[in-house]
Amino acid sequence: MKPLDDTIAAVATPPGEGGIAIVRISGPLARDTARGLLRSAAAGPPELSPRHATFLHAVNPSSGELLDEVLAIWMESPASYTREDVLEIQCHGGRASANAILDAVLSLGARLADPGEFTLRAFLRGRLDLVQAEAVADIIHARTSEALSVHEKLLAGALSKTVAGWQDALGSVLVHLESHLDFPEEELELASAAELAPTLDEVIAQMKLKLASFAWGRAAREGFRVAILGRPNAGKSSLLNRLAEDERAIVSHLEGTTRDTIEVQINAFGAPVSLIDTAGLREAGDEIEEEGVLRAKRAAAEADLLLLVFDGSRELVAGELDAALLAAGGKQALAVVNKSDQGAIPQEALLCAFGEILSVSALTGDGVEGLLLAIRNAAWSGRGAGGGEPLTRIRHREAVSRALSSVEAARDLLFSGGMADAAANELQRARRELKTLLGWGEPDDIIEKIFSEFCIGK
Numbered sequence: 001m002k003p004l005d006d007t008i009a010a011v012a013t014p015p016g017e018g019g020i021a022i023v024r025i026s027g028p029l030a031r032d033t034a035r036g037l038l039r040s041a042a043a044g045p046p047e048l049s050p051r052h053a054t055f056l057h058a059v060n061p062s063s064g065e066l067l068d069e070v071l072a073i074w075m076e077s078p079a080s081y082t083r084e085d086v087l088e089i090q091c092h093g094g095r096a097s098a099n100a101i102l103d104a105v106l107s108l109g110a111r112l113a114d115p116g117e118f119t120l121r122a123f124l125r126g127r128l129d130l131v132q133a134e135a136v137a138d139i140i141h142a143r144t145s146e147a148l149s150v151h152e153k154l155l156a157g158a159l160s161k162t163v164a165g166w167q168d169a170l171g172s173v174l175v176h177l178e179s180h181l182d183f184p185e186e187e188l189e190l191a192s193a194a195e196l197a198p199t200l201d202e203v204i205a206q207m208k209l210k211l212a213s214f215a216w217g218r219a220a221r222e223g224f225r226v227a228i229l230g231r232p233n234a235g236k237s238s239l240l241n242r243l244a245e246d247e248r249a250i251v252s253h254l255e256g257t258t259r260d261t262i263e264v265q266i267n268a269f270g271a272p273v274s275l276i277d278t279a280g281l282r283e284a285g286d287e288i289e290e291e292g293v294l295r296a297k298r299a300a301a302e303a304d305l306l307l308l309v310f311d312g313s314r315e316l317v318a319g320e321l322d323a324a325l326l327a328a329g330g331k332q333a334l335a336v337v338n339k340s341d342q343g344a345i346p347q348e349a350l351l352c353a354f355g356e357i358l359s360v361s362a363l364t365g366d367g368v369e370g371l372l373l374a375i376r377n378a379a380w381s382g383r384g385a386g387g388g389e390p391l392t393r394i395r396h397r398e399a400v401s402r403a404l405s406s407v408e409a410a411r412d413l414l415f416s417g418g419m420a421d422a423a424a425n426e427l428q429r430a431r432r433e434l435k436t437l438l439g440w441g442e443p444d445d446i447i448e449k450i451f452s453e454f455c456i457g458k
């Protein structure tokens, strides 16, 4: 892990041209950096008051040459993002000014920050726990306002608070059990175990609810994966283009047009969705098409939802339905009958197999909004489980699953003979898992990996 006692600096805004750019400095040299870099407009020393923006000149510390006119914001430890002294300099956008200022800052003793190192410091100094720090990265990557609101709640500490509640409840049971451990030869009386059961049951129920929230939490964070499958010429690529409102995939009347999978990001009424177009499913005519069909099957295996597209302008081809069901492999799927503008041919077999079919026209857009809504509903199914703040990462799910197993084991031990010491061990294990979920005791390499996914300057 990098040391905490030096001063880090980075450009916090993305490269490219924009109105302003921000250079961020955190650590013990922040104050001296301000003195060396900034001048009042009358060329005097900078007068910075905490949490105020001050209009100043940034100059080359050795030559005094003007680099840019800036706004400087001074935040004194511990009232800052990192809990260290922080200086933020807003300069003109584009690369030149921010880079010149960063160079000057580095010449005054700071070093270049690693990705996510400001947030890492906020975590190591106890301002954020690991779930909150992860939420910071996820806010930056959020693609829809609903996904954003999930991560904002996690940053505000919603999950952390729930976990603290579990810790307290398990702690109170532990205190009770440990008072019995002084007399290990005495078995915990069943009446006493029965008193503890409701607390454990409540924690178990809440943990199960949280685990059930993982599917939509993951969809909010990573995007819900939807693969479009069907025979050549069913209109899969046309549908992708229509849903993406962009001509991303080649469309043609020739069968077997699409070979590679094509992925686009769309917003399905608030749900972030990765939509994947695939090669038409049939006996491949050549080696390239064969590879395309393999890739289509792989995309189907990795998807959360399948759109099985049928050409509504003609009868089903022999074996078409069976091939589609085989490709679906029991996965959640919507039957989409395309080309409704060509007149609907009754598709009794589809109705029998799926119960419901969505009739659309990729050409006119008819029915496409209903399809988008159905995708959203699938992505957000189970939403509300977990009290509105889902588990969003596998790391969360694994920690809560392990904690749950231990709490369940503790409950069983109490009721099968009142084994207080063994139950206490399980509860301590559960509490350790929950502590790790919040980052305390999580190994350095896992922490470093999490922060390495951050942007520079965050």
Ligand SMILES: Nc1nc2c(ncn2[C@@H]2O[C@H](COP(=O)(O)OP(=O)(O)OP(=O)(O)O)[C@@H](O)[C@H]2O)c(=O)[nH]1
Residues within 6 Å of the ligand: 230, 231, 232, 233, 234, 235, 236, 237, 238, 239, 250, 251, 252, 253, 254, 255, 256, 257, 258, 259, 278, 279, 280, 281, 338, 339, 340, 341, 342, 360, 361, 362, 363, 364
């Ligand atoms: N009338 C009508 N034609 C459509 C519709 N959707 C697609 N088509 C036409 O159907 C043909 C095939 O469309 P594609 O989108 O390329 O079909 P595909 O399923 O991607 O085909 P492959 O890539 O070969 O598997 C094209 O000529 C499209 O213009 C629709 O809703 N109505």
Ligand SMILES: [Mg+2]
Residues within 6 Å of the ligand: 236, 237, 238, 249, 250, 251, 257, 258, 277, 278, 280
């Ligand atoms: Mg296609």
